[in-house]
Amino acid sequence: MAKVIVVTSGKGGVGKTTTCANIATGLAQREKKTVVIDFDIGLRNLDLVMGCERRVVYDFVNVLQGEASLKQALIRDKRSDNLYVLPASQTRDKDALTQEGVGKVLDELKESFDFIVCDSPAGIERGAVMALYYADEAVVVTNPEVSSVRDSDRILGILAAKSRRAEQGEEEPIKEHLLITRYSPRRVSIGEMLSISDVQELLGIPLIGVIPESESVLQASNSGIPVIHNEKSISGQAYTDVVARFLGENKPMRFVDEEKKSLLSRLFGT
Amino acid sequence: MSILDYLLRRQKRSAAVAKDRLQIILAREHSDRDGPDYLPAMKRELLEVVSRYVEVDLDKIQVNLDRDGDCEILELNIMLPEGEEPIKHAAAQ
Numbered sequence: 001m002a003k004v005i006v007v008t009s010g011k012g013g014v015g016k017t018t019t020c021a022n023i024a025t026g027l028a029q030r031e032k033k034t035v036v037i038d039f040d041i042g043l044r045n046l047d048l049v050m051g052c053e054r055r056v057v058y059d060f061v062n063v064l065q066g067e068a069s070l071k072q073a074l075i076r077d078k079r080s081d082n083l084y085v086l087p088a089s090q091t092r093d094k095d096a097l098t099q100e101g102v103g104k105v106l107d108e109l110k111e112s113f114d115f116i117v118c119d120s121p122a123g124i125e126r127g128a129v130m131a132l133y134y135a136d137e138a139v140v141v142t143n144p145e146v147s148s149v150r151d152s153d154r155i156l157g158i159l160a161a162k163s164r165r166a167e168q169g170e171e172e173p174i175k176e177h178l179l180i181t182r183y184s185p186r187r188v189s190i191g192e193m194l195s196i197s198d199v200q201e202l203l204g205i206p207l208i209g210v211i212p213e214s215e216s217v218l219q220a221s222n223s224g225i226p227v228i229h230n231e232k233s234i235s236g237q238a239y240t241d242v243v244a245r246f247l248g249e250n251k252p253m254r255f256v257d258e259e260k261k262s263l264l265s266r267l268f269g270t
Numbered sequence: 271m272s273i274l275d276y277l278l279r280r281q282k283r284s285a286a287v288a289k290d291r292l293q294i295i296l297a298r299e300h301s302d303r304d305g306p307d308y309l310p311a312m313k314r315e316l317l318e319v320v321s322r323y324v325e326v327d328l329d330k331i332q333v334n335l336d337r338d339g340d341c342e343i344l345e346l347n348i349m350l351p352e353g354e355e356p357i358k359h360a361a362a363q
Contacts (some may be wrong), residue, residue, distance in 0.1 A: 146288050153296050157303050191283025198289045202296060 002110035005117050006135035008159075010151030012122030014143045015181040018217060020119040021049045021226040022236075023139065026243030028083035029228070032114040035074065038088035039131035040121035041097060047087045050077065051224025061089035064101040070108055079229065084113075097130040106134050124158055133164050137175040139208065143182045144194040149202055152178075156203065177208035179242065184213045185258040196256060209242035211235050212255040305335050316346060324350055 007020045017038075024036035037060060038046035047053040052075045058068035063086070070086075077083035089096070109116050120131035132138060138159055142152040159174050160166055166173060180199055187193035200207055211217075216233035220226055228243075230236040234255045241251045302310055313333045320326060330349040335342060 146292055149292055150295065150299075153299065157300075188285070191285045194285050194288055198285065202289070202292050 002113050003115050003136050004134050005137045006120055006132040007139045008120040008132055008155050009141040010155040011148045014141050014148050016141050017046050017049050017119055019141050020117055022228040022239040023243060024083060024117045025226045025228050026239055027115050028080040033082050034115045035084040035086060035109055035113045036117040037086040038119050039127050040088050041127055044088040044090045046119050049221050050085050052085055056087045059087045059089040061096040063105055064096055097127060102130050129162055132159055135174050139177045139179050141179050141181055142199060144180060144199055149199060152203055176205040178203055178205045179209050181211040182213045183210050185256055189258045208245050209238060210253055210256050211238045320348060
């Protein structure tokens with residue numbers, strides 16, 4: 001049975017699209033047939049992060065409005081046969097996303113994919129609600145920072161109240177996962193950043209991973225190759241672990257402690 | 271953290287401050303979220319009425335809705351400032 005995963009956060013700029021691109025790529029690397037959908041109508045960006053921006057012909061809104069078939073709109077990833085991207089439209093308004101229309105598209109995708117990953121826009125408006133409405137599982141992307149934590153808490157409230165599973169009340173509620181991104185063990189150790197346990201305690205949902213702050217994430221989006229392809233990057237490795245945990249494997253958290261420093265550098269903080 | 275930093279540090283570390291602030295605001299937002307739809311508006315109006323007669327700090331007012339079995343309890347807690355004169359003109363209106 002196909003699984004619908006929403007990647008959401010409330011706040012913008014915390015790494016939703018990056019996370020979507022990497023989780024989807026990671027699932028495809030694990031031989032799962034995966035499609036990733038950009039719900040950010042009017043502000044298409046997943047295509048850039050995935051490196052397929054020049055191959056967009058039709059988009060999600062074209063499909064919703066019957067102007068193109070899914071087959072025409074889906075873009076196959078250059079690096080994986082198992083991975084497809086459904087881009088957002090760049091021009092049209094958000095009213096194109098109707099609950100019924102989105103449901104139909106997802107039902108059709110469920111016939112041929114194992115995982116459907118939905119990239120939510122920021123905010124708590126229609127686009128964000130549509131992205132999470134049909135979800136079976138949710139990855140809540142949070143930076144260890146006050147506004148991001150508060151907005152994640154808001155989104156958890158919306159998952160619990162406005163999703164299909166919440167409204168119909170027949171199935172289990174959406175399975176929620178906390179993903180902390182842009183984490184800096186050094187800043188946590190000097191008391192400048194909320195720690196993993198702080199964020200977990202505040203939000204009260206199980207942790208699926210911690211992505212350390214790393215230069216390679218920006219380099220990856222610069223070149224349109226998700227960082228999970230970069231085996232040397234600690235962020236890439238952290239995403240690989242997230243995908244493994246998603247598939248039920250037990251992986252210890254990595255890159256969450258500060259690198260050991262010499263006594264002298266500790267004393268003088270160099 | 272270097273020892274020099276530690277010795278010079280007088281303030282609470284900012285991460286701890288962030289956590290405290292978040293704990294308070296999230297608790298408040300949860301109580302708004304879980305309560306009935308009319309609760310925020312009712313709170314606001316209650317506060318308006320009270321502040322017409324006494325000058326109170328908004329932080330000194332707590333409105334809680336608790337459930338005890340079948341019974342719902344609305345609790346309004348107002349800390350009145352000490353030795354404060356009532357706002358006469360407003361009360362007279």
